[in-house]
Amino acid sequence: MKSGWSSKSLLIDFIKNKYKAVTDIKGQSSRFVISPTGAIEVIKERSTIQSHVISSLENLGGPQKAGAEIKSLEVVFDDYPKPVELVQYLCKMIYRSDDIILDFFSGSATTAHAVMQLNAEDNGNRKFIMVQLPEATDEKSEAYKAGYKNIAEIGKERIRRAGTKIVEDNQNKIGIDKLDIGFRVYKTGSSNMKKVYYHPEQLTQDNIFSLESNIKEDRSPDDLLTQVILNLGLALNLPIEQKKMHGNS
Numbered sequence: 001m002k003s004g005w006s007s008k009s010l011l012i013d014f015i016k017n018k019y020k021a022v023t024d025i026k027g028q029s030s031r032f033v034i035s036p037t038g039a040i041e042v043i044k045e046r047s048t049i050q051s052h053v054i055s056s057l058e059n060l061g062g063p064q065k066a067g068a069e070i071k072s073l074e075v076v077f078d079d080y081p082k083p084v085e086l087v088q089y090l091c092k093m094i095y096r097s098d099d100i101i102l103d104f105f106s107g108s109a110t111t112a113h114a115v116m117q118l119n120a121e122d123n124g125n126r127k128f129i130m131v132q133l134p135e136a137t138d139e140k141s142e143a144y145k146a147g148y149k150n151i152a153e154i155g156k157e158r159i160r161r162a163g164t165k166i167v168e169d170n171q172n173k174i175g176i177d178k179l180d181i182g183f184r185v186y187k188t189g190s191s192n193m194k195k196v197y198y199h200p201e202q203l204t205q206d207n208i209f210s211l212e213s214n215i216k217e218d219r220s221p222d223d224l225l226t227q228v229i230l231n232l233g234l235a236l237n238l239p240i241e242q243k244k245m246h247g248n249s
Contacts, residue, residue: 014030060086063081065083066083066110069083073165075158075161076146082111084113091118101115103129107154107155108154112128115128120170127237137154156185159181159183164181
């Protein structure tokens with residue numbers, strides 16, 4: 001491969017090395033020549049030695065291994081899941097043991113599986129946020145036949161089963177009883193509150209009773225609690241405890 005002269009220091013090293021090839025910062029063997037036009041050109045030969053990251057990734061498995069992992073949980077996923085070990089490797093490279101790991105295209109929730117596995121191995125306290133559209137599964141697919149109507153359902157079931165299996169596989173490990181394998185599922189939606197902003201002239205005898213409650217009829221106590229948590233800027237994974245006061249929960 002030829003390119004224009006762009007490294008004075010590399011040329012100096014080449015001269016000091018008695019005009020024998022030198023290695024640049026990318027591990028490429030480099031030597032300099034004089035072109036027919038009198039210009040100095042560098043000829044580089046790419047290193048055949050793979051970087052640590054690439055060589056490591058090759059040993060972490062591919063779609064077949066990933067498919068076997070999810071199949072071992074008796075969860076069906078027809079697309080191409082990522083190997084758990086690959087995601088673990090990337091998490092250890094980038095994140096601390098108490099970070100929150102976000103996957104915006106979670107699919108079968110391999111990232112959640114990897115995070116729980118890592119926490120079990122090093123007693124970490126990583127948390128995960130999985131984001132997945134309820135993309136419908138093909139009616140002809142094995143996942144659909146197994147009862148999974150969308151990809152999000154596959155991810156949820158995998159997290160449940162993977163968490164249970166990780167605890168079972170590490171039952172003799174000290175502290176495994178403290179491993180957090182729980183999760184909550186939230187869906188985006190509209191406000192729990194009705195639009196009750198009327199000008200006085202818009203109020204009639206018929207609609208005045210609608211002001212008795214501004215909560216939409218189809219909303220549950222959990223829906224209201226979630227909105228309060230968000231409005232207060234609190235974390236959605238806070239412990240929730242139900243108590244009775246004066247006979248009311």
